[in-house]
Amino acid sequence: MDTPLIETRNLKKYFKTGRGMLHAVDDVNFKIAKGETLGVVGESGCGKSTLGRVMIRLLDATEGQVLYNGQDIMKYGKSHMNSLRKDLQIIFQDPYASLNPRMSVSEIIAEPIKVCKVLTGKKEIEERVFELMKTVGLAERLVNAYPHELDGGRRQRIGVARALALNPKFIVCDEPVSALDVSIQAQILNLMMDLQEELGLTYMFITHDLSVVKHISSEIAVMYLGQCVEKAPVDELFDNPVHPYTQALLKAIPVPNLKSRNMQNILSGEVTSPIDPKPGCRFAARCPHASSECTHGELQLNEISPNHFVSCAKFGK
Amino acid sequence: MSDFNTTAVVDAIPVHKYKKKSQAYVIWRRFKRNRMAMIGLVLFTIMLIVAITAPLYIDYDKDVITQTISMRYQGPSLAHPFGTDHFGRDIMSRVLWGARISMFVGVGVVAISLFIGSILGASAGYFGGVYDNVIMRIMDIVLAIPGTMLAITIVAALGGGIANLLLALGIEQVPKMTRIVRSSVLTLKRQDYIEAAKACGTGNVRIIFKHILPNAIGPILVQATLTVARTIISIAGLSFIGLGVLPPAPEWGAMISEAKTQLMNYPYLVYAPGIAIVLTVTSLTLIGDGLRDALDPKLKN
Numbered sequence: 001m002d003t004p005l006i007e008t009r010n011l012k013k014y015f016k017t018g019r020g021m022l023h024a025v026d027d028v029n030f031k032i033a034k035g036e037t038l039g040v041v042g043e044s045g046c047g048k049s050t051l052g053r054v055m056i057r058l059l060d061a062t063e064g065q066v067l068y069n070g071q072d073i074m075k076y077g078k079s080h081m082n083s084l085r086k087d088l089q090i091i092f093q094d095p096y097a098s099l100n101p102r103m104s105v106s107e108i109i110a111e112p113i114k115v116c117k118v119l120t121g122k123k124e125i126e127e128r129v130f131e132l133m134k135t136v137g138l139a140e141r142l143v144n145a146y147p148h149e150l151d152g153g154r155r156q157r158i159g160v161a162r163a164l165a166l167n168p169k170f171i172v173c174d175e176p177v178s179a180l181d182v183s184i185q186a187q188i189l190n191l192m193m194d195l196q197e198e199l200g201l202t203y204m205f206i207t208h209d210l211s212v213v214k215h216i217s218s219e220i221a222v223m224y225l226g227q228c229v230e231k232a233p234v235d236e237l238f239d240n241p242v243h244p245y246t247q248a249l250l251k252a253i254p255v256p257n258l259k260s261r262n263m264q265n266i267l268s269g270e271v272t273s274p275i276d277p278k279p280g281c282r283f284a285a286r287c288p289h290a291s292s293e294c295t296h297g298e299l300q301l302n303e304i305s306p307n308h309f310v311s312c313a314k315f316g317k
Numbered sequence: 318m319s320d321f322n323t324t325a326v327v328d329a330i331p332v333h334k335y336k337k338k339s340q341a342y343v344i345w346r347r348f349k350r351n352r353m354a355m356i357g358l359v360l361f362t363i364m365l366i367v368a369i370t371a372p373l374y375i376d377y378d379k380d381v382i383t384q385t386i387s388m389r390y391q392g393p394s395l396a397h398p399f400g401t402d403h404f405g406r407d408i409m410s411r412v413l414w415g416a417r418i419s420m421f422v423g424v425g426v427v428a429i430s431l432f433i434g435s436i437l438g439a440s441a442g443y444f445g446g447v448y449d450n451v452i453m454r455i456m457d458i459v460l461a462i463p464g465t466m467l468a469i470t471i472v473a474a475l476g477g478g479i480a481n482l483l484l485a486l487g488i489e490q491v492p493k494m495t496r497i498v499r500s501s502v503l504t505l506k507r508q509d510y511i512e513a514a515k516a517c518g519t520g521n522v523r524i525i526f527k528h529i530l531p532n533a534i535g536p537i538l539v540q541a542t543l544t545v546a547r548t549i550i551s552i553a554g555l556s557f558i559g560l561g562v563l564p565p566a567p568e569w570g571a572m573i574s575e576a577k578t579q580l581m582n583y584p585y586l587v588y589a590p591g592i593a594i595v596l597t598v599t600s601l602t603l604i605g606d607g608l609r610d611a612l613d614p615k616l617k618n
Binding site for chain 2: 098102
């Protein structure tokens with residue numbers, strides 16, 4: 001792997017709550033090379049979205065570093081950070097909430113261009129808006145439409161166009177397709193993959209949908225309660241999952257075949273509380289293989305085969 | 318990296334082909350369909366025109382304040398459609414002129430409270446924390462004093478007159494505006510599009526004015542129209558107890574107050590100013606209700 005475009009080192013984000021510290025992101029390390037896609041999967045509330053927001057510094061980290069081109073963006077001052085924001089963009093999950101209902105399509109797409117003063121002339125901005133709409137496959141006649149007049153797929157295309165408006169290098173995709181119909185999901189995913197190829201984009205793709213992540217990612221990180229429990233290239237992870245949580249996730253993918261249906265080893269119970277978690281493996285309470293050794297000491301990510309990292313006391317040593 | 322930035326083939330793009338559909342037009346179309354709101358709007362527009370054009374056909378010195386004792390207490394007639402008062406002044410001229418005062422103070426109070434309230438409320442809601450607490454506790458203190466009491470105190474301390482009336486009623490309305498704006502901002506600031514704006518480095522001021530306040534315009538505008546109505550009543554009330562507009566200026570509340578001693582003998586004295594208050598306040602309330610419905614952007618046609 002060459003120098004990564006973006007890298008996290010011991011990244012932590014805690015939130016103060018009435019009952020203690022909520023460990024939303026706890027000691028996460030990974031690297032994403034230019035042009036690659038890191039898929040981040042995990043169930044609801046495991047800190048995926050928080051991680052995405054910390055990566056582009058919509059939230060400040062509690063501890064640790066986010067290195068962009070080798071420089072820690074957490075240390076940047078406000079004006080320096082603003083000049084960097086062009087490179088780091090985000091696409092949101094809910095295309096209904098992520099678009100300002102009082103702005104038309106062209107205003108929404110033009111807003112980042114105006115804010116960052118990339119282009120100043122009225123005509124240039126207008127041309128750029130049409131160019132972006134064409135890039136994401138929005139018909140020109142929709143230029144003055146308002147978001148509530150459009151369907152989910154078109155709205156998400158607006159979201160993509162807005163993210164692209166500043167020619168970013170890295171885009172955090174926070175479950176960009178989970179609010180869409182399956183047929184539209186495929187359209188948006190294909191659009192995003194085409195754009196990646198065309199523009200050399202780097203994605204961090206957050207999702208809870210493994211079939212989606214398999215389609216788009218080059219590498220996958222599995223998160224559980226703020227920690228990365230397994231990380232591997234996509235084929236390796238699907239063929240040879242090591243961590244019990246990853247195995248359970250993969251088993252939970254529906255198989256369209258009655259005979260091969262496997263209802264065993266489906267996870268029971270709920271995610272334990274992320275507030276002041278106990279030491280040891282956080283998955284231990286639900287793990288079918290857990291024993292006393294799982295609840296002692298902090299676990300490390302061990303490389304069990306090239307680029308395949310697992311954090312488990314029993315497997316992958 | 319591709320040459321995405323510098324695409325040369327742009328002359329084929331029909332930039333001005335698509336007409337901009339203004340959002341104001343959409344709101345107007347929705348507003349038009351509400352019959353009661355339209356009645357209110359027509360009424361209010363007529364009164365506004367009357368108030369503005371009054372100097373064209375009424376001479377303030379001659380028609381409005383000149384006392385002609387020989388003409389006092391004349392019932393409605395062709396020369397004086399609403400009769401004359403205890404100083405022999407034409408009530409119609411006074412009512413029409415009074416619209417100027419009521420409208421001016423009503424709109425002025427809203428302008429003052431809206432300006433201060435929007436800035437305080439939006440910043441308190443947006444920045445939160447200690448700042449929010451300080452602002453809102455001060456507002457609570459002002460709010461804890463009964464509105465009329467506060468206005469009476471200020472007018473009593475500073476003296477009557479339109480400027481002090483504006484100040485007194487304005488201060489009374491600021492906390493209410495602040496609360497409404499703040500509560501709208503609180504719900505809006507967690508929206509994803511605010512975060513999207515932050516992600517491209519949009520400054521706080523631009524976020525508040527471009528992304529938050531336009532979405533809060535509905536409740537704010539509704540509150541503003543209703544406040545005009547309430548203020549007109551307050552002015553009338555204050556003038557009625559002698560603390561508002563100074564005589565001989567023709568204010569509706571003051572006219573009713575002056576007529577109250579003769580109410581049994583000459584009841585027509587209160588009809589015109591009373592009806593004027595009722596019509597103005599009702600029309601504004603209807604407009605406010607209509608706006609509330611028309612301004613919801615998610616409402617389908």
